[in-house]
Amino acid sequence: MRATRWANLAAMLTALAMAGACTSVVPLAPPGVRDQSAAGACSAAPWGDNPPYLRGTMNQWQADEASEFVWRCNAYQLNVQLSGEHRFKIADDSWRDDTILANARGVATEGLPPVLARGPATTELRQHFAGKQTLTLRFGPAGPQLSLADGHFVDVRQQPVTHPTALGLRHDSRALADKQPFGAVPAGTEVQLAFSAPAGVEQATLVIERRQHEGNQTVLAYHPVARVPMQRSAGLQPGQERFTAR
Known part of the structure; x- marks a missing residue:
């Protein structure tokens, strides 16, 4: 894979392991957090692949992963663990005008309004938080509505990796065996990436993405560039295999 001068490349190694069995996990909502699957028929996310973010004093107004x-079925939800009063708005990662949700212009009272106003001229929301809580954003006939409830739902994105095969994957970007040449390279240089895996990994793909970073992370997005199948070979240690791509 050749380095690209006009973009930063983010590489992710995706390994597909055969576990021998399939287990389904059904997340259950704790007391106080409404189970969205029981709240009516499920529908597609209204913002598609462009999710909303909580952006405010709790995270320097950035759109970070947390x-x-x-x-979840028919509403957006977010687990938070905050304390005290915070000022914030809801918006996508680019602050697009039609995604900015907050108080109506000139409204500065604490608490969540019955219906959120939309657009850049809105006023920041002010809310007192107290520990583990869940924010729920719904889009009803009256408009977008934001609510806060005690407790957390089971967010599958936050579940730890426990599968022994996945835990056995090894890549060290500072080791020549896993990345050649070492360190930063000029544009156009061919780079080889590799990782070691225990038995059970059948295939792996090197995913190359271009990072778009504007301002103080006011825009932080990743755009696909290439997907390279990695070549499988015998490992350096007994019971290991190697996956390599250029």
Whole structure:
């Protein structure tokens, strides 16, 4: 894979392991957090692949992973663990005008309004938080509505990796065996990436993405560039295999 001068490349190694069995996990909502699957028929996320973020004093108004809402059946939800009063708005990662949700212009009272106003001229929301809570964003006939409830839902994005095969994957970007040449390279240089894996990994793909970074992370997005199948070979240690791509 050749380095690209006009973009930063983010590489992710995706390994597909055969576990021998399939287990389904059904997340259950704790007391106080409404189970969205029981709240009516499920629908597609209204913002598609462009999710809303909680952006405010709790995260320097940035769109980071910890502030990304997840679509659950018929509403966006986000686990938070905050304390005290915070000022914030809801918006996508680019602050697009039609995604900015907050108080109506000139409204500065604490608490969540019955319906959120939309657009850049809105006023910041003010809310007192107290520990583990869930924010829920719904889009009803009256408009977007934001609510806060005690407790957390089971967010599959936050579940730890426990599968022994996945835990056995090894890549060290500072080791020549895993990345050649070492360190930063001029544009156009061919780079080889590799990782070691225990038995059970059948295939792996090197995913190359271009990072778009504007301002103080006011825009932080990744755009696909290439997907390269990695070549499988015998490992350096007994019971290991190697996956390599250029």
